[in-house]
Amino acid sequence: MTLGTTYLSLDLAHPVIAGAxxxxxxxxxxxxxxxxxxxxxxxxxxxxxxxxxxxxxxxxIAVVGAESHPEVTSYLPPRCGCRNPLAAHVETIRRGAEAVAVPLVASLSATTREGWVGIAADLQAAGAAALEFNFHHVPTDPTETSADVEGRLIETVRDVRAAVHIPIAVKLSPYFTALPHLAASLAEAGANGIVLFNRLYEPDIDLETMTFQPNLELSQKREIRLRLRWIALLAGKTPLSLVASGGVEGVQEILKYLLAGADAVQTTSALLRHGPEHLARLVKGLTEWTQGHGATSVAEVRGRMSADRLEDSGVLVRAHQTTALLL
Ligand SMILES: Cc1cc2nc3c(=O)[nH]c(=O)nc-3n(C[C@H](O)[C@H](O)[C@H](O)COP(=O)(O)O)c2cc1C
Incomplete structure (x- = not known):
């Protein structure tokens, strides 16, 4: 029995990845x-x-310290022998890539073309096995169109692809209008995979203080459904690796994602909740389920319930809510 899978053309022992x-x-x-x-x-x-x-x-701080209070430099963050925070992060990737045998995927979130290309090249040079773009953009300008936003993302992928040879995964928010078209454009620009989906930080209003408060909550299992649908719709129809991120608490969520057609599955909140050791439980559960269902590999499970293999894929796109209630 093998749980092996291929993610961004990297061979993995099993499909469970620790997310960013x-x-x-x-x-x-x-x-x-x-x-x-x-x-x-x-x-x-x-x-x-x-x-x-x-x-x-x-x-x-350095300028002020040098000019007026030299002792202020003692408040600076401890130096790591690195010149700046970028160097410190790249150093962590370099030492991490040397220390572990599994692929280390470096996530970056840049704001400028130079940032994306330059940092991506640094991360590759440090030994990252792949890049994951954390593309975060909240469109607030009414003159900016959806095509502008997508176009910038696609150009970013193209620019970075020209500068690095390691695989690129793009972690998307769920708010893109025409996902299959975007996926095709990202593949054409040189991306190797997409991660569906990032969770956005959603500040809430505190009625006592009448202020927006940061509101970072760990995810819930039900969050898999939006992702399940899109993975099932895209599986088999895109050359991109499909990686699920969101709502994995136990092995059931991993299995559903694989059945829908995910090549690999990330988990984050569950590891924050239960500790990294939870990973072993997930992999054990996956092994037991796969064996218990007579499968000899994850490949036999993957995509069994993708839209192109369902008898009635309408269940994934149907709009009639009352029909869903009657089913
Ligand atoms: C505390 C915390 C920090 C996170 N930091 C990052 C990050 O640095 N980059 C990123 O792309 N996603 C980040 N995420 C998002 C997760 O990688 C993941 O996509 C999201 O939480 C959904 O997966 P989950 O339901 O398994 O948590 C973070 C999530 C949490 C809860």
Whole structure:
């Protein structure tokens, strides 16, 4: 029996990947995720806007310190022998890639063309096995069209593809209008996979203080459904690797994603909730279920319930809510 799968043309021992989170932000965290059994590890994102902010802040402090209070330099964050926060992050990737045998996928979220291309090249040079683009954009300008947003993403992929040879996965938000067309365009631009979907940070209003409050909640199982539908609709119809991210708490969610057609499945909230050791339970559950259902490989399970293999794929696109109630 083999649980092996191919993700972004990388061979994985099984389909369960540790998704991007603070757990994979440090060398120790990366090693712990490998020890716990992750088939691949996505690092916490490197955010270009934070780099710029941190560098500017450090420069400002250094200037002020040099001019007026030299002792202020003692408040600077500890140095790692690296010149700046980018170098520190790249160093973590370099040491992580050396330390673990599983693929280390470096996640980045840039804001400029130079940022995407330059940081991607640095991450590749550091030994990342693949890149995951955390493409985050909240369109607030009414003159910006959906085509503008998609076009920029596609051009970014094209630019980075020209600069690096390692596989590129694009982690998408669920708010793109015509996902199959976007997937085709991303593939044509040189992407190798898409991650469906990122969860967006949704601040809430505190009625006492009348302020927006940060509201980061860990995910719930029910969040798989939006992703299940899109993976089932895309499976077999795109050359891209399909990677699920969202709502994996136990082995049932992993199985549903595989049946829908995912090549691999990421889990984040469950690892934050139960610790990286939860990975071993997930893999054990996957092994037992697969054996119990007479399958000899994950490949036999994958895509069995994708739209192109369903007798009635209308269930995935039907609009009549009352029909769903009567079924
Ligand atoms: C605390 C926390 C930090 C996260 N950090 C990142 C990040 O740095 N980059 C990223 O692309 N996604 C990040 N995510 C999103 C997760 O990788 C994942 O896509 C999302 O939580 C859905 O998966 P889940 O339901 O298994 O948690 C983060 C999620 C959480 C809860």
């Amino acid at each position: 989170s603070p757990l994979s932000a440090t060398l120790d965290g990366i090693k712990r995720l490998e020890d716990a059994g992750a088939a691949a590890i996505v690092t916490a994102s490197l955010y270009e806007e934070e780099l710029v902010g941190e560098e500017e802040a450090l420069e400002a």
